[in-house]
Amino acid sequence: MGDAEIIPIGTRGRPGRGTGKQPSSAARDLAAGRRARPTATEKDETLGEPTPEVPAAAPATGVQPVEPGPAPAPRPPVTTEERDARGVPLSDWLAAFQHAAREVFGDQWEPQLARLLAFLRRRVTGDYVVDEYGFDEEVTQRFFMAALRPVAEKWFRIEVRGIENIPADGGALVVSNHSGTVPVDGLMTMVSIHDHTGRYLRPLGADLVFRTPLLSTLARKGGATLACNEDAERMLRGGELVGVWPEGFKGIGKPYSDRYKLQRFGRGGFVSAAIRTGVPIVPLSVVGAEEIYPLVGNIPSLARLLGLPYVPITPFFPLLGPLGLLPLPSKWLLEFGEPVRTDEYDAGAADDPMLVFNVTDQVRESIQQSLYTLLMQRQSVFR
Amino acid sequence: MTSGRVVLVTGVSRDLGRRFARSLAAEPSVGRVIGVDVVPPRGDLGDVSFVRADIRNPVIAKVIAKEDVDTVVHMSVIATPASAGGRGTMKELNVIGTMQLLAACQKATSVQHLVVKSTTTVYGASNRDPAMFTEDMEPRRAPRSGYAKDVAEIEGYVRGFARRRSDVRVTQLRCANVIGPHVSSPITSYFRLPVIPTVVGHDPRLQFLHEDDLLAVLRHATVEDVPGTFNVAGDGVLMLSQAVRRLRRATVAMPAPAVGGLGSVLRRARVADFSPEQLAFLTYGRGVDTTRMRAVLGFEPAYTTAEAFADFGRSLPPTGGHADRVLAAVEEQLERGAARPLPAAPASVVPHPARPATADPEGADHG
Structure with a gap:
């Protein structure tokens, strides 16, 4: 082989990404002395003056060969220093926290x-206590109520009347009308009662609730239990404030045209439970819940397929997609009526169907009447 | 004739049966205890005389007649198919065994007391269940297979026996899931899994009975003369989520069919004895009312559900619990921070003491 010309590649072991003629700015910064950066304008100025430093002048002419020449001589050995390896120190985290x-x-x-x-x-x-129904008071108070409260106060602007009809302690049965396509009225009643009396309303839910994933967990944690006579009586005997919506799916799933018309009140099971346990029945009329999701249609075939009581069509759902799930901000009125006493009936009264039907009708009528009264007083749906 | 009662205990080959028979032999009012099983017990039986007999054939009648047995404690109701040698054998042992045993008891005039260890599994588990089952409630959905059906049939035979031999005092104990460091059952093997599969979106309520309480209640029911059917469970309920958090175990939430599928894979692989009917229990849970246990039977369990579970969990190494460790570390840091004098700075502009000190060299480094 002849005299091969050695073409230097890279920076010949010098740090930085220089052009080969000139060390990079980072490399120069690492060098001792921290000279001022020789920017283009500076270079022009330095040309006129006698340059004190040799190394900076040489590359400045720009016509020199690749020759590294003067660079190594004044450059001190480059050392790197280990920075704080842990990133932000713990004390910083603590202070920020x-x-x-x-x-x-x-x-x-x-x-x-x-x-x-x-x-x-x-x-x-897991160091907390749930009661035998799975009610988790801590999480209900801290999360569920806290999440629902703004909805009740700001969105629906709920006005509560007759709260003194709810006994301060001991068992009582709150019987309410049911409406709104989605049982939001139950949740709002729970938070309203809790905020006004400090008591937890224990709702009785349909078996569908306890079959549905997630909903079943939330319902039990929130204090609900299955709507059956055994549980109703057990809770009332235990001195709980129990809420029932005897219309059930017939109530919430009724078309908008039937709004504020009470549906059939089931078999009156709630009345016999109240009579057996001797607790008062507090009728509750909810105005405003009917308008949150005006139900204008239903897809029965899809509902059958999904095993649901109905698949609602509202003016906004499913037309607007998820946006249609936003409830309309109607103004709500909750009126608790005069309690119906059941403790004067004797023990066998609960097995007298005629008496049970009569009390059921009495409760139903009182709710229907106060619904009409409240509707008369209401200025408009949204105000 | 020996003084005191002669008690026949079935199912002594298994740990709980053996321990019960031994503890019963120490009772002053009990003269003799005869243990019966198809295979000899693995441990020490003490004063209990063991008779190797199969309750599925009429030999058992001879044992009862010969030994002049007056009390029969039927504990041989098996919940784990693997230990019995398959589901077919388990069903035969449970159902045919009980039939034969009760037939023998019916013939034997000496028998005056019958105690049957049943289980709360007879109530099933569904979304239509009441929160708390009392003894007179029926399952909302009749069990169609497995252990639950076995127990339902066994209870049917016991009711038939009680009708035909009305002079015999019959006590049925419907025990909640027995749990304890030494218990091996479908539910304990479930909790012993390193990662616990749960049904997504469901959080069942669970009740447990400590193994010591099971032995105590059986002893109580054998010695005291209280007829009837009783739910037996520790006080209070635990949610499944709460239970696994207390165990510090990792969980994985899966849809119900996947949990069932995984369960049958685990069972076939003999990793865990996870029975399919457990799926409904792990979805909907179950609670039983124990008022009658206290008021009528006069028994008070020593362990609550939570205590029994804690005792069981003591023997298990935690596999999860990272969140708790993180929180504990934060708490500790805070306490340390509180011990140090803090810069009393207003809430709005806080010049951090540490921040500028480190910010400067950083800036120098980057040039």
Whole structure:
């Protein structure tokens, strides 16, 4: 082989991504002395002056061969220093965390945060108590009620009347009309009663609720149980405030044209449960829930296929897709009526169908009457 | 004649049966205890005399007649097909065995007491269940297969026996899922899985009975003369989600058919004795009312459901629980932070003490 010309590739072991004529700016920065950056304008100026430094001048002419020449001589050995390997130090995290905590919880952040942490730890270690129906008071109060409260207060602007008709303690049966395609009225009644009296309403739900995934979990945690005589009586005996919607799916799934017309009140099972346990029946009339999802149609074949009582069509659903799931912001009125006493009946009265039907009708009539009264008083659906 | 009662206990080859027979032999009012099973027990039987007999054939009648048995405790109701040698054998042992045993008892005039260990599985599990089953309630859906059906048939035979031999005191104990460090049953093998499959969107309520309480209630029912059917369970309920969190076990939520499929794969692989009827239980759960146990039977379990479960969980190594460890670390850091004097800065503009110190060199590094 002859004299092969060696063409240097890269920077010949010098750091930085230089052009070969000139070390890169990063490389120069690493060099000692931290000279001012020789930018293009600076270079022009330096041409006129006598340059004190040799290395900067040489590349500045721009016509020199690849020759590295002066570069190695003044450059001190390049050393790199290990930066903090852990990224942001723990103390920073802690400080940021404390700052955030102070922002969120205010000045009393420390006990507040300690409480929150204790709560979270209780949850993740399962160290909490549920009652025999699966009611989880802690999660109901902290999450369900907190989530529903703004909806009740801001969206539906619920006005509650006659709350004094709910006994402060002991068993009672709240019987309400049912409407709105989706049982939002039950949830709103729960949060309204809790906020006004501090008591939890224990709703009785259809078996469909306990068959549906997720819904069954939420229902039990929220305090619901199956609508059957055994559970109703058990809860009432236990001194709970129990809520029933005797119209069931006939009530919530009725067409918009039938709004505020009470449907059949089942077999009156709720009345016999109340008579057996001797608790008062508190009639509740809900105005406003009918308008949240005006049900104008139904797809019975699809409902049969899915095993649902109905598949609703509203003016906005399924037309607008998920947006159609937003309930209309109607103004709600909840009126608790005069309690119907059942403790004066004797023990056998619950097995007297005629008496049970009479009491059922009495409750139904009182709800229907107060519905009409409330509708007369209401200025408009949304105000 | 020996003084005291002569008790025949079936199903002593298994651990709980053996321990019960031994503890019964120590009772002062009990003279003799005869243990019966098809295979000899693995452990020490103590004072219990073991008779190797199959309750599925009439030999058992001879044992009862010869030994002049006055009390029969039927514990040989098997829930685990694998230990019995397959579902077919299990059903035969359960149903035919009970039939033969009761037929023998009916013939034997000496028999005065019958105690049957039944289970709350007879109530089934469905979305139409009441929250708490009392003894006079029926299952909402009659069981069609498996252990639940066996137990339903066994209870039917026991009712028939009680009708025909009205002079015999019959006590049926419907026990909730027995749990404890030594118990091997479908539910304990389920909780022993390293990752616990759950049915997505369902959180069943569970009740447990500690193994010591099972032995105690059987002893109580044998010695005390209280006829009837009783639910036996520890106080309170646990949700499945709560139970696995307490075990610090990892879970994986799956749709119900997938859980069932996985269960049968595990059973075939002999990893866990996961029976298909457990799927309904793990979806809907079950609660039983124990008022009668306290008021009529006069029995008080020593362990609540939660305590029994905690005792069971003590023997299990946790496989999950990372979230708790993270929270515990945060708590500890906070406490340490609280111990240090903090910069008393207003909420709005907080100059962090540590931040500028590290920000400078960083800036220098990048040039």
